[in-house]
Amino acid sequence: MASAGTAVTALLRRLPGRRGAIGGRRVRLHHRRIFVLPSRAGMVYALLLLGIWLGAVNYNNNLAFLLCFLLIGLGISTKIHTFRNLLGVELEMDDAPAVFAGDQTSFPLRLINPGERERIGLEVIHAAGDRHTVDIPPRGTTEIRITVPTRTRGSLDAGEILIRSRFPTGLVTAWSRVNPDAATLVYPRPEPVAPSPPATTGGRRSGVFLREGDDDFQGLRRYQPGDSLRKMAWRIVARGQEPQVKQFASVTTGSVWLRWGDTAGLATEQRLARLCRWVLEAEAAGQQFGLGLPGRRIQPGRGPAHRNRCLAELARFSP
């Protein structure tokens, strides 16, 4: 698979049309985006025609000339048909689900045929080596999933896709490159085994976390669109000053803080890996947890959405 992958990558580099890969979430293969060249079988076919032509000249054989010219015509017709097989096909790609670094993710790709003719034998080849061969029924859609391996954390673009067709006859290759506007987030790979997060003892306000809540008045901050009007500090508004909203805090117990500082002594990526493991374990344990990164804090919370928010923060972290 690895060798096939590199071969495909090499092929992608070699073929023209690389710079012009088209982007966008839904992409239509326009005629200017489709390239057409004879395939290897097509080259052999051209040699065959040359041989027939030489024979025709040598024997002054007009039927051989006719056959030679008929086959040339067939080659030209093949070129148009192969081009037509790709023309107008639309590709639509969604974001892939987030995964941990080192896992594979898969981007859902819909191939849409807006025409009345079946599209046959389209090869969809991803730069990383995944390939599919599909037909698309008339006015229909074929959905495939492009599997992409991940290596490092962070945001990952779907990457370039080569869509290629040799149908009919295999003598001509038509291809186009698309760079769909889809991406995924790669979380850091959790450390396989990690020490437990240090119990939040000895610290300030041990065991007590401040969480935004409705209980105690904490202070004022500037109004932002979307803030509840019930929290509006009307008295300040009435004074004609800049609108402010009241902030309340509630005191919670039983939460842990997963802090960057607690992983000191490790390299950055390893620190993230450990924090990732802690996030997963805390969530698995059903515990409330907050994440403290340099310059970023995520208040304690619980549940998949909170977990994913924390993991996303780790994925995007830049020291």
Next chain:
Amino acid sequence: MSSAGTFLPHRTLLGLLLTIGAVAAPHALHLPLWLTALVFACGLWRYMAGYQAWRLPPRWILIPLTLLCATGVALTYGTIAGRDAGVALLTLLVGLKLLEMRSRRDTVVVLFLGYFLVVTQFLFSESLFTAGWMLLMVWAMTALLITVTRPTDGKLSGAHCSLAAGMVLQALPVMLLLFVLFPRIPGPLWGMPESDARGVTGLSNEMTPGAISELSQSDAVAFRVEFDGDPPAASARYWRGPVLPYYDGTTWRRSQSPRSPPPVLETMDGAIDYVVTLEPHNEDWILALDLPVEVNLSARVGGDYDLRRDDPVRERLRYRARSHTNYRLDPGHGADEQAMYLHLPDGAHPRARELARGWRSEADTPRELMERALRHFREEEFVYTLQPPRLRDDPVDEFLFETRRGFCENFAGSFAVLMRAAGVPARVVTGYQGGEINPTGNYLIVRQSDAHAWVEVWRRDEGWLRVDPTAWVAPERIELGLADSIPESDVLPTLSRRDPGLMRHLALRWDAVNAYWDRWVLAYGPDLQRQFMKRVGIDNLSGMLTVLAVGLALVIAVVAAILLWQRPPRQTDPALNLWHELVRRLGRAGLPPNPGEGPRDYVHRVMTQRPDLAPRLRTAIGAYLRLRYGRQAQAADRDALQAAVRHLRP
């Protein structure tokens, strides 16, 4: 081996093998039987490999087998070069490659070899049938190529066949343009092997007894002639071929070195203009009506006034010629040449010489001598027959005095010997006599069975005179042709016979079609291309190439426009069509939708107005909304909507 069957579904394999079989089948006529059987066996084995999972032979068997078969070809033909051996090798290769067909790529190789095999058939036949067969084979092989190179489904389907047909049709205009306008180079490029000349029937450059009667068994066309005016009478249609002055006692031969300057020819009135389409015969002479004065072709006039080309006629030739039937040829040639035309080998034909000496003592002039000879042939009851008895030792004496049954070469040869023995210069002329007018197309067909031999004798001041002893014995041969002049029991090929009938009528029609094919398609070569271009006003190569390029661009643009033009999207959603039908029916009943009323509101309003329609309408609106706005279209919904609309009777 499992690999044999997986990539080729049964139907595809069967189609492939049948197509390759059809491509190779015409070759079976001239291939050795063992080779045909072997290739057939290969095909059968490959079929069983796909169908019954037989094993394919491994490579260590295939390679020695290939070498063995190639040796077999070399032994059969004595060479591996040349047309026949080459075709045998190619056929063999295709057969053996079938046994090595383990992947899609191998299959493509087999199909490419198949295209080549089609070409080789043209070396044997260029008929209209062959052209049709070619189109059919190209279509079938293209359909198979589409099938085996399609990555998603390897089944040979009707869709693939019709796609292939469309592609072949789109290729035809390109083919025609290239055929007419692609510059033709005069061949051959590397020369043709000698063996290619085999199998072509025609006159020979020598005449031994029996040679021409053998030719009369062939109804192959020798050449066709279109006359500008009325064709001359049958008795004047002597088509001059090789002239044979050398005689060694059994065989008459041509002179090797052409005499120069050519003999003096004085023509009198009555020129005849015509165009000959000559079938290739692999010899260097061309035929013309006795006696040609002009030919629009590079040809030399030989010492005996026969027309020769520098190279053998390997392709169909088409030329315009003018002839005079009234002429005086070489009336004053010198005594040194007389010796050649009087030569008889010592001791040959003693009885004939004796007879001629007797005539010479009775007659003074060559004319009287000829009349004496004529009387002899008439009085001695000679018989003109296709199947003369075998002449063992002295072909002339035995024919003249014992058997008295012979074909034109016996009459011509013996008469020339008698004239030479009597001191009159004489030579044998071979060619064709007569021919048949095809009323369909109004041209003359001359077949191999019209081959003939006659004699020319020389008289001072009159030159060479044509004398045809066959005409004395069997005047019908000259007036009516061969079929009416030989005994009933003699066998002739179908088309050389003259019996009226439907078959013969159809055969003549078919010959006319073929004549057009030969004239306008097969004869189209460098010469005709130049003439044609001149006529349409293109007089140089670059002009022709420009027209070709522009023409090709136009043709391709038209084909591409037809293929790529996308119709504006029509209203093809069946659900929407059914909905419109429903609205129409309700509208006719006085319940049209209000402006701006959506389908749901509209139907609900109608249901309150007409409760009797409610069940059908409820079904219809539910199905319609699901079809139009649901995630997946369901066939059941479409059926329900259709039924509801059909049965709605407001």
